[in-house]
Amino acid sequence: MKTVTLYTDGACSGNPGPGGWGAILEYNGVEKELSGGEDATTNNRMELTAVIRGLEALKEPCIVELYSDSKYVIDALEKGWAWGWKKRGWVKSDKKPALNPDLWDTLLTLTQKHELHYHWVKGHAENPKNNRCDELAVRQWKIIKMRREG
Numbered sequence: 001m002k003t004v005t006l007y008t009d010g011a012c013s014g015n016p017g018p019g020g021w022g023a024i025l026e027y028n029g030v031e032k033e034l035s036g037g038e039d040a041t042t043n044n045r046m047e048l049t050a051v052i053r054g055l056e057a058l059k060e061p062c063i064v065e066l067y068s069d070s071k072y073v074i075d076a077l078e079k080g081w082a083w084g085w086k087k088r089g090w091v092k093s094d095k096k097p098a099l100n101p102d103l104w105d106t107l108l109t110l111t112q113k114h115e116l117h118y119h120w121v122k123g124h125a126e127n128p129k130n131n132r133c134d135e136l137a138v139r140q141w142k143i144i145k146m147r148r149e150g
Contacts, residue, residue: 003063009133010046020140021050022133037140048103055110069123078118
């Protein structure tokens, strides 16, 4: 299997509010940037969407080195929490409903196609690719906000 690196980030103006996501796929020295946004969303939904869109862009099963500054995403995947939420009907161990079950369901399906290795990075710090994903995400919510204010 090919090894690809996926950097992701999500951003929101207000929570909820207009949001954006950014992803960079890197393989063999070649980079592909992806981004998008939604009118009314949350930061966590954008973090999840960035990972989903990055994985969906892969045309075949790959080993994926996933870099994200979202503890929500990394911990829920790496520690298996999201699988537990799904098994319990999208209920967390504290009996509260798990948020974003639609996106988690999609993401868990995608994780079965690929071999993922998880890497948490400090946001807005020294990782240039994570910073670029943040720029892509912020640009998307700003575009949505400008259209809304028209």
